[in-house]
Amino acid sequence: MLPSTEEITAARPKARANIEAGRLPSTDVACERRTDSGHRSYCINCGEVIKRDEIWFRLLGTVKNSPALGAPPVEPELHAACYAAWRAEVVAATATRVGLRLLPAPDDPPINSPEFQRTLGEFTDTLSSTGITFQQRSAVFDSATADGYHLAEYALQVSRVAIPTLGAVLIAWIRSRARRSVTVKLADIFITARTAEEVGDLLQSIEESRRSERDP
Numbered sequence: 048m049l050p051s052t053e054e055i056t057a058a059r060p061k062a063r064a065n066i067e068a069g070r071l072p073s074t075d076v077a078c079e080r081r082t083d084s085g086h087r088s089y090c091i092n093c094g095e096v097i098k099r100d101e102i103w104f105r106l107l108g109t110v111k112n113s114p115a116l117g118a119p120p121v122e123p124e125l126h127a128a129c130y131a132a133w134r135a136e137v138v139a140a141t142a143t144r145v146g147l148r149l150l151p152a153p154d155d156p157p158i159n160s161p162e163f164q165r166t167l168g169e170f171t172d173t174l175s176s177t178g179i180t181f182q183q184r185s186a187v188f189d190s191a192t193a194d195g196y197h198l199a200e201y202a203l204q205v206s207r208v209a210i211p212t213l214g215a216v217l218i219a220w221i222r223s224r225a226r227r228s229v230t231v232k233l234a235d236i237f238i239t240a241r242t243a244e245e246v247g248d249l250l251q252s253i254e255e256s257r258r259s260e261r262d263p
């Protein structure tokens with residue numbers, strides 16, 4: 048059974064503490080998803096027993112010395128919820144905040160038109176399917192009669208692993224109609240991309256910004 052959002056959220060403070068203490072890796076690593084009983088019975092994150100019929104994960108290549116003197120080095124093993132919590136912490140810590148604005152083509156319908164809102168909804172759905180964490184801005188009115196509408200603006204949390212996926216989504220937008228483009232705000236710099244090549248440069252800037260945030 049897959050862990051619930053509540054279980055994952057509850058396991059995150061421990062995961063953060065374990066990352067800080069060096070018991071769990073601070074960057075994304077390869078893992079193995081298992082359902083057999085070949086684990087060492089205790090989860091490194093919460094210290095609880097991993098039950099026989101449970102899904103569990105082993106982090107590969109991240110060798111951790113067992114406290115017992117002379118014991119062979121081991122790779123951390125985690126409950127599914129503890130694994131998801133660890134991963135969520137790693138992604139949050141390594142994500143770069145990016146402001147994204149989709150620029151319509153000159154012949155696109157107005158942003159608050161039903162047609163454009165539908166197009167925007169499709170883009171939002173695609174973005175959701177990538178697993179990137181984001182918020183979309185909306186124009187809301189005080190008047191009880193006027194409906195708000197979505198703006199073509201997003202605040203994204205882009206991790207290293209999500210950069211290529213984001214690129215594919217942006218290129219799809221640019222190509223969906225002639226003269227559509229995107230603007231990205233990185234720190235205080237705005238970068239506009241009109242072509243796939245320019246999206247490539249833009250992704251490079253995100254990657255550089257991500258690196259400088261981590262190693263200033």
Ligand SMILES: [Zn+2]
Pocket residue numbers: 090091092093094095125126129
């Ligand atoms: Zn656990």
